[in-house]
Amino acid sequence: MNKRGWMMSMGWFGLAIVLFCFSSCQNISSTTLDSLKNTRKGQPEGIDTIPEAEPEPTPLLLDKWDSLQKNLVIFPVDSLRPVDVKVQKRLLRDSLRKEFNKHPKHVFLTFDDGPLVGSAAIDSIARARKIKVSAFLVGRHAGMGKGRQRDLERYKANPYVACYNHSFTHAYNRFNTFYSNPTSALADFEKNEVDLRLEHKIVRLPGRNIWIYDNVRKIDLKSGASTADLLYSNGYRVYGWDVEWRIQSTTGIPVQPLNEVFNRMRNFMNNKSSMRPNNVVLLMHDDMFQTRKGKQLLLQLLDSLQKQDYKFEFIEDYPIKY
Numbered sequence: 122m123n124k125r126g127w128m129m130s131m132g133w134f135g136l137a138i139v140l141f142c143f144s145s146c147q148n149i150s151s152t153t154l155d156s157l158k159n160t161r162k163g164q165p166e167g168i169d170t171i172p173e174a175e176p177e178p179t180p181l182l183l184d185k186w187d188s189l190q191k192n193l194v195i196f197p198v199d200s201l202r203p204v205d206v207k208v209q210k211r212l213l214r215d216s217l218r219k220e221f222n223k224h225p226k227h228v229f230l231t232f233d234d235g236p237l238v239g240s241a242a243i244d245s246i247a248r249a250r251k252i253k254v255s256a257f258l259v260g261r262h263a264g265m266g267k268g269r270q271r272d273l274e275r276y277k278a279n280p281y282v283a284c285y286n287h288s289f290t291h292a293y294n295r296f297n298t299f300y301s302n303p304t305s306a307l308a309d310f311e312k313n314e315v316d317l318r319l320e321h322k323i324v325r326l327p328g329r330n331i332w333i334y335d336n337v338r339k340i341d342l343k344s345g346a347s348t349a350d351l352l353y354s355n356g357y358r359v360y361g362w363d364v365e366w367r368i369q370s371t372t373g374i375p376v377q378p379l380n381e382v383f384n385r386m387r388n389f390m391n392n393k394s395s396m397r398p399n400n401v402v403l404l405m406h407d408d409m410f411q412t413r414k415g416k417q418l419l420l421q422l423l424d425s426l427q428k429q430d431y432k433f434e435f436i437e438d439y440p441i442k443y
């Protein structure tokens with residue numbers, strides 16, 4: 122054994138003694154530890170350090186919230202002054218809600234099925250208002266004439282628009298058939314990604330409100346689940362929505378009045394009842410904003426949301442965690 126090898130062996134031996142004492146001698150004094158440290162000075166670098174316990178990372182507010190939601194919090198039961206566990210749960214939920222309210226609230230405006238008539242309005246409003254929006258694009262629509270191609274290029278050039286994958290064919294709106302063959306559905310998303318030169322592996326399934334990302338898996342309709350799982354195992358994140366707003370595309374008459382949509386979003390924010398607290402995803406469709414009336418409604422919604430001081434985010438940053 123060469124000199125360095127011998128010194129390393131001695132270093133590890135010393136470290137083993139320290140660890141042994143640390144684990145077995147409950148009453149070991151700090152002086153003893155200090156003296157052990159001191160005797161090790163001058164040994165080769167990188168070997169003579171005693172591993173110090175990593176400070177426990179402070180759990181995120183979101184982790185605490187999840188534990189409560191999943192009934193993983195154990196509440197103390199004091200037999201002298203019993204407080205109902207339900208009451209303790211409610212108190213904890215209220216205090217976590219208050220904690221969340223100290224943080225900013227985030228809105229994800231998502232527009233599906235573009236490029237379509239209506240995309241140009243979204244593009245110019247996002248740019249003029251400097252508001253981030255997320256567009257889930259359908260490649261087949263981009264091939265439907267010069268206008269749609271131009272809309273696509275505008276989206277891609279706009280720093281306030283992030284482009285994501287909503288499949289190439291949009292299942293030709295025959296969703297059950299499309300999802301009955303997950304392999305060909307995956308190929309359809311992959312074609313869209315290549316054709317539209319999409320940078321993010323983020324998809325929304327046509328006709329399905331399915332979420333699969335990190336450790337979250339939420340399925341609305343079983344048909345679509347296998348495709349979503351296959352996408353996820355191929356590196357994609359799948360995002361659904363919390364609230365949907367519909368406006369009749371050709372008349373601009375809202376199916377859900379603006380107030381109703383805004384109130385639902387605000388309630389989700391305040392009650393922490395969206396998929397993730399303080400994060401609300403709104404689904405709209407590009408063709409809703411092809412009329413003057415539709416555009417005005419979108420501007421009014423933005424006004425209302427901005428008055429609440431909500432922050433607008435791209436879906437690739439979902440969810441914003443504390």
Ligand SMILES: [Zn+2]
Binds near residue numbers: 326
């Ligand atoms: Zn769609």
